[in-house]
Amino acid sequence: MRRRHDKPLGRLLRAAVLSFGFLGCDSGPGDVREWTAADHDPPSPNEGQGGKVAARPVASNETDxxxxxxxxxxxxxxxxxxxxxxxxxxxxxxxxxxxxxxxxxxxxxxxxxxxxxxxxxxxxxxxxxxxxxxxxxxxxxxxxxxx
Ligand code: HEC
CATH class of the missing domain: 1.10.760.10 (Cytochrome c-like domain)
Structure with a gap:
Protein backbone atom coordinates (compact mmCIF):
# COMPACT_ATOMS: atom_id res chain seq x y z
CA MET A 1 0.00 0.00 0.00
CA ARG A 2 1.30 3.45 -0.89
CA ARG A 3 0.97 6.18 1.66
CA ARG A 4 -0.15 9.17 -0.37
CA HIS A 5 1.27 11.94 1.75
CA ASP A 6 4.86 10.64 1.36
CA LYS A 7 4.96 11.19 -2.35
CA PRO A 8 4.92 15.00 -2.69
CA LEU A 9 7.56 15.30 -0.02
CA GLY A 10 9.85 12.88 -1.83
CA ARG A 11 9.42 14.76 -5.07
CA LEU A 12 10.09 18.06 -3.38
CA LEU A 13 13.29 16.72 -1.85
CA ARG A 14 14.49 15.37 -5.16
CA ALA A 15 13.73 18.68 -6.86
CA ALA A 16 15.64 20.52 -4.16
CA VAL A 17 18.68 18.25 -4.59
CA LEU A 18 18.57 18.58 -8.36
CA SER A 19 18.30 22.32 -8.40
CA PHE A 20 21.12 22.54 -5.91
CA GLY A 21 23.21 20.48 -8.27
CA PHE A 22 22.44 22.76 -11.15
CA LEU A 23 22.83 26.00 -9.30
CA GLY A 24 26.00 25.16 -7.39
CA CYS A 25 28.61 26.37 -9.84
CA ASP A 26 30.96 23.48 -10.52
CA SER A 27 29.87 20.89 -8.02
CA GLY A 28 28.24 17.84 -9.52
CA PRO A 29 24.65 16.99 -8.75
CA GLY A 30 24.42 15.39 -5.35
CA ASP A 31 27.15 17.56 -3.89
CA VAL A 32 25.04 19.25 -1.27
CA ARG A 33 27.61 20.71 1.05
CA GLU A 34 26.98 24.22 2.12
CA TRP A 35 28.00 27.01 -0.20
CA THR A 36 30.94 29.07 0.99
CA ALA A 37 32.52 32.20 -0.41
CA ALA A 38 35.65 30.19 -1.28
CA ASP A 39 33.61 28.27 -3.86
CA HIS A 40 33.34 31.33 -6.01
CA ASP A 41 36.32 33.49 -5.21
CA PRO A 42 38.81 33.43 -8.07
CA PRO A 43 42.02 31.59 -7.20
CA SER A 44 45.00 33.69 -6.28
CA PRO A 45 47.76 33.84 -8.91
CA ASN A 46 49.87 31.45 -6.87
CA GLU A 47 47.33 28.65 -6.91
CA GLY A 48 48.21 27.68 -10.45
CA GLN A 49 48.09 23.91 -10.06
CA GLY A 50 45.00 21.92 -10.76
CA GLY A 51 41.42 22.98 -11.10
CA LYS A 52 40.03 26.00 -12.81
CA VAL A 53 42.26 28.98 -13.16
CA ALA A 54 41.01 32.37 -14.14
CA ALA A 55 43.29 33.95 -16.68
CA ARG A 56 44.82 36.91 -14.94
CA PRO A 57 47.55 39.24 -15.99
CA VAL A 58 50.70 38.41 -14.06
CA ALA A 59 52.80 41.29 -12.83
CA SER A 60 56.19 41.28 -14.52
CA ASN A 61 57.98 40.64 -11.23
CA GLU A 62 56.08 37.44 -10.42
CA THR A 63 56.47 34.21 -12.26
CA ASP A 64 54.33 31.12 -12.02
C1 HEC B 1 76.53 21.26 -16.48
C2 HEC B 1 76.19 21.20 -15.08
C3 HEC B 1 75.43 22.37 -14.49
C4 HEC B 1 74.19 22.85 -14.86
C5 HEC B 1 73.32 22.36 -16.01
C6 HEC B 1 73.88 23.92 -13.93
N1 HEC B 1 74.89 24.09 -13.04
FE1 HEC B 1 74.94 25.41 -11.53
N2 HEC B 1 76.83 24.83 -11.07
C7 HEC B 1 77.53 23.83 -11.69
C8 HEC B 1 78.87 23.76 -11.14
C9 HEC B 1 79.95 22.80 -11.55
C10 HEC B 1 78.96 24.79 -10.17
C11 HEC B 1 80.18 25.19 -9.35
C12 HEC B 1 80.84 26.36 -10.05
C13 HEC B 1 82.13 26.74 -9.36
O1 HEC B 1 82.03 27.34 -8.27
O2 HEC B 1 83.16 26.39 -9.86
C14 HEC B 1 77.64 25.42 -10.13
C15 HEC B 1 77.31 26.45 -9.30
C16 HEC B 1 76.05 27.00 -9.19
C17 HEC B 1 75.68 27.98 -8.22
C18 HEC B 1 76.57 28.53 -7.13
C19 HEC B 1 77.37 29.67 -7.64
C20 HEC B 1 78.17 30.29 -6.53
O3 HEC B 1 78.00 31.47 -6.31
O4 HEC B 1 78.96 29.58 -5.90
C21 HEC B 1 74.38 28.28 -8.44
C22 HEC B 1 73.53 29.28 -7.68
C23 HEC B 1 73.93 27.49 -9.55
N3 HEC B 1 74.98 26.70 -9.99
C24 HEC B 1 72.67 27.51 -10.08
C25 HEC B 1 72.29 26.84 -11.22
C26 HEC B 1 71.03 26.99 -11.85
C27 HEC B 1 69.89 27.86 -11.35
C28 HEC B 1 71.03 26.21 -12.96
C29 HEC B 1 69.95 26.07 -14.01
C30 HEC B 1 69.49 27.30 -14.63
C31 HEC B 1 72.32 25.54 -13.01
N4 HEC B 1 73.05 25.96 -11.94
C32 HEC B 1 72.69 24.64 -13.98
C33 HEC B 1 77.06 23.00 -12.68
C34 HEC B 1 75.86 23.16 -13.35
Missing amino acids: PGLIELAWQRNCSTCHGRAGRGDGPQGPMVRAPDLTDATWQERVTDAQMAETIRKGKNKMPAFDLPQPVIDGLVKRIRTSRAR
Whole structure:
Protein backbone atom coordinates (compact mmCIF):
# COMPACT_ATOMS: atom_id res chain seq x y z
CA MET A 1 0.00 0.00 0.00
CA ARG A 2 1.30 3.45 -0.89
CA ARG A 3 0.97 6.18 1.66
CA ARG A 4 -0.15 9.17 -0.37
CA HIS A 5 1.27 11.94 1.75
CA ASP A 6 4.86 10.64 1.36
CA LYS A 7 4.96 11.19 -2.35
CA PRO A 8 4.92 15.00 -2.69
CA LEU A 9 7.56 15.30 -0.02
CA GLY A 10 9.85 12.88 -1.83
CA ARG A 11 9.42 14.76 -5.07
CA LEU A 12 10.09 18.06 -3.38
CA LEU A 13 13.29 16.72 -1.85
CA ARG A 14 14.49 15.37 -5.16
CA ALA A 15 13.73 18.68 -6.86
CA ALA A 16 15.64 20.52 -4.16
CA VAL A 17 18.68 18.25 -4.59
CA LEU A 18 18.57 18.58 -8.36
CA SER A 19 18.30 22.32 -8.40
CA PHE A 20 21.12 22.54 -5.91
CA GLY A 21 23.21 20.48 -8.27
CA PHE A 22 22.44 22.76 -11.15
CA LEU A 23 22.83 26.00 -9.30
CA GLY A 24 26.00 25.16 -7.39
CA CYS A 25 28.61 26.37 -9.84
CA ASP A 26 30.96 23.48 -10.52
CA SER A 27 29.87 20.89 -8.02
CA GLY A 28 28.24 17.84 -9.52
CA PRO A 29 24.65 16.99 -8.75
CA GLY A 30 24.42 15.39 -5.35
CA ASP A 31 27.15 17.56 -3.89
CA VAL A 32 25.04 19.25 -1.27
CA ARG A 33 27.61 20.71 1.05
CA GLU A 34 26.98 24.22 2.12
CA TRP A 35 28.00 27.01 -0.20
CA THR A 36 30.94 29.07 0.99
CA ALA A 37 32.52 32.20 -0.41
CA ALA A 38 35.65 30.19 -1.28
CA ASP A 39 33.61 28.27 -3.86
CA HIS A 40 33.34 31.33 -6.01
CA ASP A 41 36.32 33.49 -5.21
CA PRO A 42 38.81 33.43 -8.07
CA PRO A 43 42.02 31.59 -7.20
CA SER A 44 45.00 33.69 -6.28
CA PRO A 45 47.76 33.84 -8.91
CA ASN A 46 49.87 31.45 -6.87
CA GLU A 47 47.33 28.65 -6.91
CA GLY A 48 48.21 27.68 -10.45
CA GLN A 49 48.09 23.91 -10.06
CA GLY A 50 45.00 21.92 -10.76
CA GLY A 51 41.42 22.98 -11.10
CA LYS A 52 40.03 26.00 -12.81
CA VAL A 53 42.26 28.98 -13.16
CA ALA A 54 41.01 32.37 -14.14
CA ALA A 55 43.29 33.95 -16.68
CA ARG A 56 44.82 36.91 -14.94
CA PRO A 57 47.55 39.24 -15.99
CA VAL A 58 50.70 38.41 -14.06
CA ALA A 59 52.80 41.29 -12.83
CA SER A 60 56.19 41.28 -14.52
CA ASN A 61 57.98 40.64 -11.23
CA GLU A 62 56.08 37.44 -10.42
CA THR A 63 56.47 34.21 -12.26
CA ASP A 64 54.33 31.12 -12.02
CA PRO A 65 55.99 28.69 -9.58
CA GLY A 66 55.15 25.86 -11.97
CA LEU A 67 57.21 27.60 -14.66
CA ILE A 68 60.18 28.01 -12.32
CA GLU A 69 59.96 24.35 -11.37
CA LEU A 70 59.94 23.43 -15.05
CA ALA A 71 62.91 25.71 -15.76
CA TRP A 72 64.81 24.04 -12.91
CA GLN A 73 64.03 20.50 -14.02
CA ARG A 74 64.93 21.31 -17.64
CA ASN A 75 68.10 23.36 -17.12
CA CYS A 76 69.54 22.72 -13.70
CA SER A 77 68.60 19.32 -12.32
CA THR A 78 70.92 17.36 -14.65
CA CYS A 79 73.80 18.65 -12.53
CA HIS A 80 72.28 20.02 -9.35
CA GLY A 81 69.64 17.33 -8.87
CA ARG A 82 65.93 17.68 -8.16
CA ALA A 83 66.44 19.35 -4.81
CA GLY A 84 69.75 21.09 -5.59
CA ARG A 85 72.02 18.78 -3.62
CA GLY A 86 74.38 18.29 -6.56
CA ASP A 87 73.15 14.74 -7.13
CA GLY A 88 71.84 15.03 -10.69
CA PRO A 89 73.06 12.50 -13.30
CA GLN A 90 75.92 14.84 -14.31
CA GLY A 91 76.47 16.18 -10.79
CA PRO A 92 79.52 14.13 -9.80
CA MET A 93 81.17 14.60 -13.21
CA VAL A 94 81.18 18.40 -12.98
CA ARG A 95 81.35 18.45 -9.17
CA ALA A 96 78.12 20.38 -8.86
CA PRO A 97 78.00 21.92 -5.39
CA ASP A 98 75.25 21.22 -2.86
CA LEU A 99 73.12 24.33 -3.19
CA THR A 100 71.06 23.42 -0.12
CA ASP A 101 74.14 23.77 2.09
CA ALA A 102 73.29 26.25 4.85
CA THR A 103 76.85 27.56 5.29
CA TRP A 104 77.17 28.37 1.61
CA GLN A 105 73.69 29.94 1.59
CA GLU A 106 74.67 32.26 4.42
CA ARG A 107 77.71 33.50 2.53
CA VAL A 108 76.19 34.01 -0.92
CA THR A 109 73.86 36.87 -1.82
CA ASP A 110 70.87 36.62 -4.16
CA ALA A 111 72.70 38.92 -6.58
CA GLN A 112 75.74 36.63 -6.67
CA MET A 113 73.59 33.61 -7.39
CA ALA A 114 71.77 35.45 -10.15
CA GLU A 115 75.06 36.51 -11.67
CA THR A 116 76.45 32.96 -11.68
CA ILE A 117 73.28 31.72 -13.36
CA ARG A 118 73.42 34.47 -15.99
CA LYS A 119 77.16 34.37 -16.68
CA GLY A 120 78.19 30.86 -15.67
CA LYS A 121 81.24 29.93 -13.61
CA ASN A 122 83.85 27.29 -14.50
CA LYS A 123 81.84 24.15 -15.35
CA MET A 124 78.59 25.92 -14.60
CA PRO A 125 77.18 27.05 -17.96
CA ALA A 126 75.68 30.51 -18.51
CA PHE A 127 71.91 30.70 -18.85
CA ASP A 128 70.28 33.34 -20.97
CA LEU A 129 66.98 33.29 -19.07
CA PRO A 130 64.53 36.16 -18.51
CA GLN A 131 65.23 38.06 -15.29
CA PRO A 132 61.99 36.96 -13.53
CA VAL A 133 62.92 33.32 -14.18
CA ILE A 134 66.42 33.84 -12.78
CA ASP A 135 64.93 35.54 -9.71
CA GLY A 136 62.50 32.62 -9.35
CA LEU A 137 65.35 30.11 -9.53
CA VAL A 138 67.28 32.00 -6.85
CA LYS A 139 64.16 31.95 -4.67
CA ARG A 140 63.78 28.23 -5.30
CA ILE A 141 67.37 27.63 -4.20
CA ARG A 142 66.72 29.69 -1.04
CA THR A 143 63.65 27.60 -0.20
CA SER A 144 65.63 24.38 -0.60
CA ARG A 145 68.11 25.44 2.08
CA ALA A 146 68.89 22.66 4.53
CA ARG A 147 68.18 23.51 8.17
C1 HEC B 1 76.53 21.26 -16.48
C2 HEC B 1 76.19 21.20 -15.08
C3 HEC B 1 75.43 22.37 -14.49
C4 HEC B 1 74.19 22.85 -14.86
C5 HEC B 1 73.32 22.36 -16.01
C6 HEC B 1 73.88 23.92 -13.93
N1 HEC B 1 74.89 24.09 -13.04
FE1 HEC B 1 74.94 25.41 -11.53
N2 HEC B 1 76.83 24.83 -11.07
C7 HEC B 1 77.53 23.83 -11.69
C8 HEC B 1 78.87 23.76 -11.14
C9 HEC B 1 79.95 22.80 -11.55
C10 HEC B 1 78.96 24.79 -10.17
C11 HEC B 1 80.18 25.19 -9.35
C12 HEC B 1 80.84 26.36 -10.05
C13 HEC B 1 82.13 26.74 -9.36
O1 HEC B 1 82.03 27.34 -8.27
O2 HEC B 1 83.16 26.39 -9.86
C14 HEC B 1 77.64 25.42 -10.13
C15 HEC B 1 77.31 26.45 -9.30
C16 HEC B 1 76.05 27.00 -9.19
C17 HEC B 1 75.68 27.98 -8.22
C18 HEC B 1 76.57 28.53 -7.13
C19 HEC B 1 77.37 29.67 -7.64
C20 HEC B 1 78.17 30.29 -6.53
O3 HEC B 1 78.00 31.47 -6.31
O4 HEC B 1 78.96 29.58 -5.90
C21 HEC B 1 74.38 28.28 -8.44
C22 HEC B 1 73.53 29.28 -7.68
C23 HEC B 1 73.93 27.49 -9.55
N3 HEC B 1 74.98 26.70 -9.99
C24 HEC B 1 72.67 27.51 -10.08
C25 HEC B 1 72.29 26.84 -11.22
C26 HEC B 1 71.03 26.99 -11.85
C27 HEC B 1 69.89 27.86 -11.35
C28 HEC B 1 71.03 26.21 -12.96
C29 HEC B 1 69.95 26.07 -14.01
C30 HEC B 1 69.49 27.30 -14.63
C31 HEC B 1 72.32 25.54 -13.01
N4 HEC B 1 73.05 25.96 -11.94
C32 HEC B 1 72.69 24.64 -13.98
C33 HEC B 1 77.06 23.00 -12.68
C34 HEC B 1 75.86 23.16 -13.35
